[in-house]
Amino acid sequence: xxxxxxxxxxxxxxxxxxxxxxxxxxxxxxxxxxxxxxxxxxxxxxxxxxxxxxxxxxxxxxxxxxxxxxxxxxxxxxxxxxxxxxxxxxxxxxxxxxxxxxxxxxxxxxxxxxxxxxxxxxxxxxxxxxxxxxxxxxxxxxxxxxxxxxxxxxxxxxxxxxxxxxxxxxxxxxxxxxxxxxxxxxxxxxxxxxxxxxxxxxxxxxxxxxxxxxxxxxxxxxxxxxxxxxxxxxxxxxxxxxxxxxxxxxxxxxxxxxxxxxxxxxxxxxxxxxxxxxxxxxxxxxxxxxxxxx
Numbered sequence: 001x002x003x004x005x006x007x008x009x010x011x012x013x014x015x016x017x018x019x020x021x022x023x024x025x026x027x028x029x030x031x032x033x034x035x036x037x038x039x040x041x042x043x044x045x046x047x048x049x050x051x052x053x054x055x056x057x058x059x060x061x062x063x064x065x066x067x068x069x070x071x072x073x074x075x076x077x078x079x080x081x082x083x084x085x086x087x088x089x090x091x092x093x094x095x096x097x098x099x100x101x102x103x104x105x106x107x108x109x110x111x112x113x114x115x116x117x118x119x120x121x122x123x124x125x126x127x128x129x130x131x132x133x134x135x136x137x138x139x140x141x142x143x144x145x146x147x148x149x150x151x152x153x154x155x156x157x158x159x160x161x162x163x164x165x166x167x168x169x170x171x172x173x174x175x176x177x178x179x180x181x182x183x184x185x186x187x188x189x190x191x192x193x194x195x196x197x198x199x200x201x202x203x204x205x206x207x208x209x210x211x212x213x214x215x216x217x218x219x220x221x222x223x224x225x226x227x228x229x230x231x232x233x234x235x236x237x238x239x240x241x242x243x244x245x246x247x248x249x250x251x252x253x254x255x256x257x258x259x260x261x262x263x264x265x266x267x268x269x270x271x272x273x274x275x276x277x278x279x280x281x282x283x284x285x286x287x288x289x290x291x292x293x294x
Contacts, residue, residue, distance in 0.1 A: 007139070007201045009091070009173045010131065012231030012261025013041070016270040025269065035096030036267055038129045047267040050103040057103055062115075062156040065148050070116040072099045074106030075162075083292050084162040086150055087114035088171030088178040090265075091138045093125030097267045098172075105170070108284065109294055111162040117141070117149040138174060142205045146178060147185045154186070166190060168292035170283065171197060172264060177210055184216035191290035192221040193283045195264050196229060199236045211236070214243035220250035222286040224279045226259030226272075254282055 006014070025042035026034065036043045057074035072094055075082050085105050089098045094116040105112035118125055118137055128134050150169075158164040169192045171179040176197020183192045202209040221244075225237045234255055244251040256263060256279070262270035264279055287293040 006231075007135075007174075007198060008231035008236075009177070009196070009198045009201075009261065010135070010231065012196070012226075012229045013173070013270070015230035016041075016260045016262060016268075035099070035126070037092035037095045037126045039125070039131055039134055040090070040092045040095075040265075040268055042269055043267050044269065044271065047097070048100065050100050050107065052103060055103060055106045057106060062152060064152045067120065069119055069149060069152065070094060071113055071153060071156075072102055072116075073111070073113045073157075074099075074103045075111040076106060076109055079109070081161060081163040082109060082111040083166035083168065083287075083294075084154060084157045084164060085110040085112045085287070085292065086153060086167075086169040086171075086182075087112055088150075088169065088175030088182075089114060089116070090173040090175055091125070091134055093118065093128075095126040097265060101170075101172075110168070110287075110292070111157055111160070113153050113157050115149055115153045117146060139203055140205050143181050143185075147182060150178075150182050151186070154188070164188060166292050168192065168287050168290075171195065173262065174198065177201070179221065180210035180217070181206065181213060183218055183221055184213050185218075187218050189219040191219055191287055191292050193224065193286055194221060195224045195279065196226060196232055196261050197223070198232060199240045211240050211243050214240060214249065215247035217244065217247075217249050217251070220252075220286070220290050222282060223251065223253040224264070224282065225253065225255050226261060226263045226275065227255050227257045228259055229261040231261055252286070254279065 031043040061068040102112040172195045176194035179194040199210045256275035259275040263272040
């Protein structure tokens, strides 16, 4: 693959993938059976699994402008008007780790919803192993369509009793970019958290990058990045921070020494336990500070 044509999140992922045969990682068959995408590289044998005790959780479909979009949701059972948190996935689809993150947020008291907004034309990214086939799908997703899908997700969560006045968004990798971009659109957002979301990438489907969109961000956003990310350079993070500050926006950044791209993904070898645990705690604190979580 020619790196000049690769998005920075994919470059970052490519730099931290050891061989599939390395000890400590699941076989491809076991990984697929467990619900993890294979395109993301080897899957750790000691992946974390979060239970559904005390949660109402599951898969369903919701109406969007041109069809029925699959989603996964988790919310605390028996709690009225829980805050809504959108979960924006990586480029590998609505697989088991994204669902697990959704359950983790449910245990924190949120009505967490992860939409599969790459579903059109029968696409299921979790079954795809060739990154060259995945990229044309995710790179042609327009911001206009993304915003419409996320708006529909919020509307559905509100119709199910979620509190639209306490709306947050979280995303990882390409989903982190979705956080930055959707944050320019929805004025109801109270806080966002972007885990290593790309900052300089743009294409005909998304003609402005995250840095260029910084003046349009509506809510406080927390950016969590790795100092050793091969695709998203520290200088880019500093540019984003400066652009937000110049526009008078509320934002905070943490750059973790020694952390590569995907450091939060505890199902992959890119996982860095210390950075991941601190970043998760920072996310919780951010959502509490801006009244998304109680």
